[in-house]
Amino acid sequence: MNPFQSWQVWAILSATFAALTAIFAKIGIENVNSDFATFVRTIVILCALGTILIATGQWQSLGSVSSRSYAFLVLSGLATGGSWICYFRALKIGDAARVAPIDKLSVVLVALFGVAFLGERLSLPNWLGVALIGFGAILVAYKG
Template sequence: MTTPFDSWLFWALLAAAFAALTAIFAKVGIENVNSDFATFIRTIVILLAAGGIVFATGHWQDPLSVSGRTWLFLLLSGLATGASWICYFRALKLGNASLVAPIDKLSVVLVAVFAAVFLGETLSLTSWLGVGLITAGAVVVALGS
C-alpha cells in the first residue's frame, strides 16, 4: 500500500511550503542583524536539526564508507547551498520577500537547463513550456514592482 510518504510529489510540496516559510521568517528575522550572521545562525540550526533526524531515524553511516566521488559532489553541493543562502539572505535584507522569492525560484529554470545539459535529462515540449512560463512569471513579478 502506497502512502503519501512514498511520493516524491508529497515531499516536493512540503519543500515548497517550507521554502515559502523560510522567506517570510527570514525577512522578519534579519531586520536587526547582518545577513551573513543570520545565515550562520540558520546553518547551525539546520546542522542540529539534520543531525537529530539522522540520529533519530538510525540513518547514521560510517563516513569512510562514502566514496570519494560522493564526498566531492556533496561538498560542492554544500558550497553551492551556502553561497545560495548568503545571496538569498542578502537579497532579503535589501528587497521585499515578495520580489526576492520569485527571482530565487528561477533556480527551477536553471535546474531544468543544467539537468538537460549536464545530466542528459530530456524534458518534453510541455515541460519546456512550463519552464518558459516560470521564467516569464518571475520577470513579470520583478518588473511589476
C-alpha cells in the same frame, strides 16, 4: 500507498518550507547582518538534521561514502552556502515577495543544467512550463 513515499508530497512540503523560510528570514534579519543570520540558520539546520539522523537510525559511517560522492556533496554544500548568503542579502535589501520568485528561477536553471550536464530530456510541454516559470518569476518580481 503511503503519501510520504511520493516525491510529489516531499516536493510540495519543500516548497511550503521554502516559502516559510522567506517569510521568517525577512522578519528575522530586520536588525541582523545577513551573513550572521545565514550562520545562525546553518547551525539550526545542522542540529536539527543531526538529531533526525540519530533518532531515525539513518546515520552512516563516514567510510561508507565514496570520494566521488564526497566531492560532489562538498560542491553542493558550497553552492548551497553561496545561495543562502546571496538569498539572505537579497532579502535584507528587497521585498520577500520579489526576492523569492527571482530565487525560484533556479527551477529554470536546473532544467537547463539537467539537459546540458545530466543528459535529461524535456518534452515540449516541459519546456513550455519552464518558460512560463521563468516568465512568471519575472512578472512577480517586477515592481511596476
